[in-house]
Amino acid sequence: MSSLILNDKKIIFLCIFCVVLGIPFLSTFKLVPEENHISDINDGDYVKITAKIQKLDVKTNEYLEVTGIKSIKLMDETAGDLLVYFPEDTSNEFLEIILKTTPRIKEGDIVSVSGKIQIYNGRYEIVLKDPKDFELIKKVNFERDIFLSKYKTDYYASKNSKVYHNFEDCPYGEKISEKIYFKIEEDTKSLGYEKCSYCEKRD
8 A cells, every 4th residue: 555655756656657648749749820800819829821922022143043031921801811931041041932833922822821820020920930831722813923034145235224125236235334124125014124215216
């Protein structure tokens, strides 16, 4: 009967035994995020949000090629918005996901993100650490990707102007010291450039 009485040594042994058994179990246990609307989330919630990309803030090089992701702003049907950030050490993995489709993932596409909600400067945000927590649900925006040409073409402009030229001997174009080149004329229109009046008259 005395063997059933718990003394300090037995209690310590039982605690250690439970911890040893529990560690392998906890290592295989993963919380399942709760699917939720942005308007219903609270600080500390572990959620899965499916929403439209309202703004995708990316880094680009001189040819407009995407080289990094800064943040994503999501908005769902409840009109709530959520900011998504990516740690520096995993940003390249998320970049690969963004660039995987043709055209790349961009504003208007539907994605899902999973993570813990936190509040920063009065706004809800999620910091994504695992690429598995980011998924493209539906491609909606099929607007083609536009890049500047790395080689000289018939269509060029100044880095500091929204006017393009298509004649090499254009007197206005000749004054440009730092030129950028477009692959096709359609790209100039898509990027908001207008044709030089001199080149317009010569066409």
